[in-house]
Amino acid sequence: MIKFDNNGLIPAIVQHVRSGEVLMLGYMNEQSLAQTRETGLVTFWSRSRDELWQKGATSSNVLRLVEVRQDCDGDALLVLAEPEGPTCHTGSRSCFYRNVDDEAVQSSQPPSAVLAQLADLIERRRQEQTEGSYTVKLLKGGPERIGKKVGEEATEVVIGAMKGDADELAYETADLFYHTLVLLASQGVPPERVWAELARRYNK
Numbered sequence: 001m002i003k004f005d006n007n008g009l010i011p012a013i014v015q016h017v018r019s020g021e022v023l024m025l026g027y028m029n030e031q032s033l034a035q036t037r038e039t040g041l042v043t044f045w046s047r048s049r050d051e052l053w054q055k056g057a058t059s060s061n062v063l064r065l066v067e068v069r070q071d072c073d074g075d076a077l078l079v080l081a082e083p084e085g086p087t088c089h090t091g092s093r094s095c096f097y098r099n100v101d102d103e104a105v106q107s108s109q110p111p112s113a114v115l116a117q118l119a120d121l122i123e124r125r126r127q128e129q130t131e132g133s134y135t136v137k138l139l140k141g142g143p144e145r146i147g148k149k150v151g152e153e154a155t156e157v158v159i160g161a162m163k164g165d166a167d168e169l170a171y172e173t174a175d176l177f178y179h180t181l182v183l184l185a186s187q188g189v190p191p192e193r194v195w196a197e198l199a200r201r202y203n204k
Helices: 030-039 111-128 134-163 166-186 191-202
Strands: 010-016 022-028 043-046 051-054 063-070 077-083
Touching (some): 030 051, 111 166, 111 191, 134 166, 166 191
């Protein structure tokens, strides 16, 4: 059971549903939690203004709800969301961009989150048809052209491994990951389907 504090509030941590990046901390009351679940747009209770606050209502940088979870004690919430644009009012992806010495940090996300960011970028290129983009050229070439590049990069990965060259292997594997993500995008297959398949196999 969810436990609101004496002020009727509960802390809500927002996490990027795909990258795992922690985006922000806000507070919810019963009304804002209900509105979040009803509208699919993350809404908090503003303690300073004493009113409901839908994230992105003025900036358009909304948080689209995927799921709300409560912790083991029921006194904190985890909000899994899909952000549209930067979450922090400063323009940063996450509000947690400084360490305790007030120094900016390179990233507030797990290293593997770059795959989700890359998939997002490829999808934006596909939708916007960005002029001069290599990704757009690949997508226009269709599965035959993209598939050929995937095959070439896979061969380069094997060559790097046979050489025993760790730097080359990492470089070529990055190329393989990128071209595979482009191939998935061209077929309308989100990378989450691949992650789900890996999870299914792992959970066996």
